[in-house]
Amino acid sequence: MTLNACQRGRRLGFFLLALIILTTVSAPVLAGPRAEVPEAVHDFGEVFEDQELRHTFIIRNTGDAPLVIKDIDPDCACTAADYDRSIPPGGQGNIILTIAPFSVLKQFAKHTEVLVNDPERSKITLTMKGWGKPTIEIQPHHIIRFQGDPGGDHRARIRFISHLNIPWEISGATTNIPQFIEFTLTPEVPGKIYVLEVKNKSREASRYQGKIELSTNAMRRPKLVVRVFGDLYPASSSSP
Template sequence: MRRTMVLLVVFSLLSVWGVAQQTSEKPPEGPQPSADFVQKIIDFGPVAKGEKLNAVFEVRNLGQAPLEITQVRPTCGCTVANFDKTIPPGGTGKINAEVDTTAFLGPISKAIIVFTNDPQMRNATVVVKADVKAFIEALPRSLLRFNVLQGEPATDKVTLVASDGSTFKVLGVDAPEGPYQVKFRELAQEERMANYSGSQWEVVVTVPGDAKEGMLNHKLTVKTDSPKAPEVPLTVSGLVRPIIQVAPAEIAFGSVPNDAPVGRNIVLINNRQGFELKIEKVEVGEPFTTEVVPLQAGQRFQVAVTLPAGTAKGRTLKTTLKITTNDPTRKVIEVPVQATVQ
């Protein structure tokens, strides 16, 4: 009896599931939209590196109800400027996509997924294709790397050649950011790189000695008269290191008690090769005291700053630690010092 009841329940559930499946698969009633893409693949063929490709995909509504484009999702390297969200029956809409080829070289294929309310085509994929060519190449590479010691200028250079052997001229170099000094010239016959015909130009980039400490990460644009490559992008990457590195750059005690001495340390690192750094004098305002500890002769020093016990409470102390060295470029190093005594 119990087995019979179980079988009846199972058969009932299967019947309900079957009806539900039929119901879910039942086509929608009434007028419906119908999406038809005039062209799902737009192939630009060979294009110059750095060129921005504008692709326009047309979508026709062959149905009897408005076609809604609910979402357009581009893949990496492609952006969708705009698209028609509603297309009336018998109408045609557009999806405008853009691909910036600056970061690409060789054949590329960028997909865009289009979501609609067409019951027969909930989503569709359109593709932008191209063969990105550097008609003017920067050799040995378009990336210039620097590891610069502050106060000492550094130079790197590239040679521009035409991959198709054509002639061209460099008109100028835009360097809107960064401290760079840029020069360019056409190479004489005896200076040219072998195995390359056509024009050859040298572009020299210099980081001057007065460049500020910090990271280098900038874009340069070489302007040419070549119709195939009017702009040639270059990237500058690297670091300008201080001659004497101070870490940390300030001494912050924070809130400290007055019943015991409290200390903080900074480290001086000599980045100049072949030079023996010496600390000649260290000064700091009262009530702070200092001590210099050599960590590596001529290269690394620790300067300890101490706030002695018994300092009056309720005071915020601000002063400057002054370190005199034998380095002619950084004779005096100043480090802010601050402490609040509870």
């Protein structure tokens, strides 16, 4: 009985030793800094194009050495970054990204690369996305092109639609090429929509370019510019 008890004791000892060795070998060793970002993508939803957009991303260090943010590289010059350079083990830091006004329109996605000293994850990509709505919408667009025979009836029509929550007005309009074009500006919906009608008045073969500048009461969009291009030559000839 004593011998069997000794044998059982040895077997138990070997088993415990093997278990300790196995546990020691299989346990993960988190040496060095480890970067974790709970939210790498932020959706602003619908925003106006004249808004400054800002979001704070959280970055955590789950390692056992300081996590260093080496550099931040946005894919757009419109994005500015402010961030914590070093994060202690077990701590967290902030990466604040700001998109300048008038830098987004319709569907957008701005990506920023964060370079860190994590040996297993040296680069993290942060994304800010959403849908940018214009404060003043220009339909169909802000460029007019007159092409063809100078004797033809060349006209264009542009609508300006305000999405502001205050009454909007265009107080004046001027052009730097009055010798080539004439225009009228009419309110379609007072305080909301204006219509600009432009007509070529040159009857001679000509090439010109210029603009129509409109003054508004919108603080962020006090000026609107419509570009006008003319390339008018008879069908039998070609422009130089």
